[in-house]
Amino acid sequence: MDTVPYKAHRLPLVALLLLAFFLATFRLDGQSLWYDEGVTAQVAQQGIAELTRWTAGDIQPPLYYYVVAAFGQLAGWSEWALRLPSAWFATVTTALMAALALRLANSARVALLAALFTALHPLVLYYGQEARMYAQLTALAVLAGYLLVRLAGSDNPPRWLWPAFVATATAAVYTHYFALFLLLGLATAYLFDVWRWQPASLRRRKSVSLLTAGLAVLLFYTPWLAALFGQLRGDRSYWTGALKVQEALLDVALAFTGGESVLERIGVWLLVGYALVTLLAIVRLWRGGETGRRVLLYAALWLLAPVIAVLLLAVAVPKFNARYVMVALPGLLLLWAGGLGITPTARAVSKPAARPAVVDTAAILFLVVGFAYATSGWFFNPAFSKDQWRQLVDFLRPRITETEKVVLVSGHAWPVWNYYAPDLDPVRLPELEILDVDAVLDFEVTGPPLQQAFADETGLRGAWLVNWQDEVVDPNGIVPVQLELSGREKGQSAEFFGLGLRRFTGLRPYRFVDAPPVEFPLDVTFGDMVKLVGYKPVNNGDLLLFWQRAPGAAASDADLHFALSSFTNDGAPLAVAPDRRLAGYTYPFARWQPGEIVTAHIKAVDWLGSAEPQPGQYGFTLRVYDAGDPAATPLTTGDGSQEVRVEAIDVTID
Structure with missing residues (x-):
């Protein structure tokens, strides 16, 4: 032609x-x-x-x-x-x-x-x-x-x-x-x-x-x-x-x-x-x-x-x-x-x-x-930025001290981290080369590497937590819970496009746990589907709930949520937490494995109604329902109740 x-x-x-x-x-x-x-x-x-x-x-x-x-x-x-x-x-x-x-x-x-x-x-x-x-x-x-x-x-x-x-x-x-x-x-x-x-x-x-x-x-x-x-x-x-x-x-x-x-x-x-x-x-x-x-x-x-x-x-x-x-x-x-x-x-x-x-x-x-x-928009609109790894590292370098270490979640982000900060060797959680959505972090996985990284002989007492794709590998927020249990968040968090940065100080290795830290056991089953194993108040006012698929329960695609209301020591209503899935949003009940204990992290501002909670005695009521049910009918417990009531417990604020 x-x-x-x-x-x-x-x-x-x-x-x-x-x-x-x-x-x-x-x-x-x-x-x-x-x-x-x-x-x-x-x-x-x-x-x-x-x-x-x-x-x-x-x-x-x-x-x-x-x-x-x-x-x-x-x-x-x-x-x-x-x-x-x-x-x-x-x-x-x-x-x-x-x-x-x-x-x-x-x-x-x-x-x-x-x-x-x-x-x-x-x-x-x-x-x-x-x-x-x-x-x-x-x-x-x-x-x-x-x-x-x-x-x-x-x-x-x-x-x-x-x-x-x-x-x-x-x-x-x-x-x-x-x-x-x-x-x-x-x-x-x-x-x-x-x-x-x-x-x-x-x-x-x-x-x-x-x-x-x-x-x-x-x-x-x-x-x-x-x-x-x-x-x-x-x-x-x-x-x-x-x-x-x-x-x-x-x-x-x-x-x-x-x-x-x-x-x-x-x-x-x-x-x-x-x-x-x-x-x-x-x-x-x-x-x-x-x-x-x-x-x-x-x-x-x-x-x-x-x-x-x-x-x-x-x-x-x-x-x-x-x-x-x-x-x-x-x-x-x-x-x-x-x-x-x-x-x-x-x-x-x-x-x-x-x-x-x-x-x-x-x-x-x-x-x-x-x-x-x-x-x-690509050249000039910040809404279309790529994940800002370079900017995060530039922010971190003048602030990180010799007694602090980076904790990288997810660990498979190491290649881009290493490109910008090869001298800042992080704790990688989980330590993967390629993303695996089934490698969900829990206390058993995170406890040992954190204990080793912040052992007494290292002299390390602080951590900068870098979050990227944490909704995939740490949907239940286990790593920040570990760092909060071991130390305290210093309040110097920063947000970058696609990334989060949080600072924790006063870490002690013996405070990291390698099993769910259930402080108050409950063992309450809802609808023969899910069991509330127990709970733990954290010393910053947060509340941890521990769930487990009920033994013998068949696999289900039910979208289980819970509703929680708190009250003071004298029974006066205090706050109503937003309804939410039992654990992290990206870790619905259908993904839970048999025998796995799953953690729900409830912020103090949600269940105590204040960003600056006060020490005291507080209790809560909790019911579970399937969000796919238009009537949101609560699942009943073993005694036929539609909710569980936890009487006031001591909540300390450090």
Whole structure:
């Protein structure tokens, strides 16, 4: 297939490439690395053998890490250097999108629009500024698509094209597993293309060539198949449950239009405009003759195949994020560029009507302004910050003393912590390399390492607790309870985006406990489902309740809550605590294990009604109910009561 002369459009294309690179590198190190980028920094600095071993146990293949490792040897390991490969790939994607659009649509206007939309798209920009594999994956995907389109449209393609496609496709699947889904979509489009628009004499030969190329990619990927299937079986970095497909599709739509930097309530309204532009582009392409429909074929399968495949996988393995289908985004960009850029001549219709230039211009302006709005949020709106590890460490350094130690929850965040504070060796709770949602902290797990870290001979008497993803590994707040039992919170807490920092002093190792510190046993069972083992008042006024699934109770998805009211020594009502789940919000009753004693931490302000409680004698009443029951009928105890009453106990405030 011949292409239109392109010389007159080289200067605008160069300008768009410069714009893409400028945007991708603008404030490239303005934000802190977050956890995933910290993992990149850690893995890339390992030797090749260790890097390969680590990625075989991770959820991503190794090629991207090899690229960053090689570049890091030249440019160093600064935030800017770690992210520069992604910025480069984002720029390359812009150029490749122009080449792909030109090859498919035979239109310089379509090519320039494809480059414009890619250069400005907020999701391309976001991952072009992140030290992760998604920008590299997208560039390889577009290159694979370009090569396949060229192979489909050429009667006698150069001999190097098929090997180049095999190499690119292999590189893509070694960058991210989900590249496979795009390759299947592209292969389907290729076959439709060949059998619909190519001469009969070429169809069989081209189909056999595609099959041979696919087998070659599979052969080259064989060494990594064991790691792939091992991760599908053993990945414990997500909670089990059912995928909410509607929510997942909304996440994809928001990401593919506003990136990661538009508030959802605004993005949902903007989706109306994006939907109208998309519908307009589809109609334009459908009415655009063979060229338009060929563009529509590739764009639609490019967009839909990865999204559908990943969602189907997520039904079985309910782990999903819109970035997992970023490889489908070029399909949408191609659809927009083709639909808004194909000229009447290129549509090859018999009686082309005058092009409604105003409508097309308005659609293009809507996309450009929408992208600019999202991009401004990414650059300048603190609501879209990455987790602020760098800022936390900068705050901590002048304040931490020689007698204090960092306690890091969750411990698997060590890579990003080590990047910014390699000299501040933390206590990691739990000590994991990769997140495991089943590794929920309790007193048995946290007591021994805390006792060892703050043993008398260490001279350490204070701790700075750094919380990140604590709602996953410490949903019941066991670590702060341990630190409060051992010492006292000093009141120098600080909040950073995505992170929490709390200071505790006066720690003594013998006060850390390795079993639930039940001070007052109760042994009250509610509804033959859950047992209140006992409770303990803490010396800062907080209250600990200890629960256990009733022995012999069947597994249940009941969403058990409790309601607690307190009273003074003379029986006068004092406070009504907010109703809540029996333990942490992210640790519902359905997740409890048989025999496990689960802790509920109730703040003094909730059950005593004051942020500065006074010492005294206080009691409480407590009832348990299923929040899924519209009537909220209390579960009865063994004696038929609907609540348990604990008479006034001494509450001391140190």
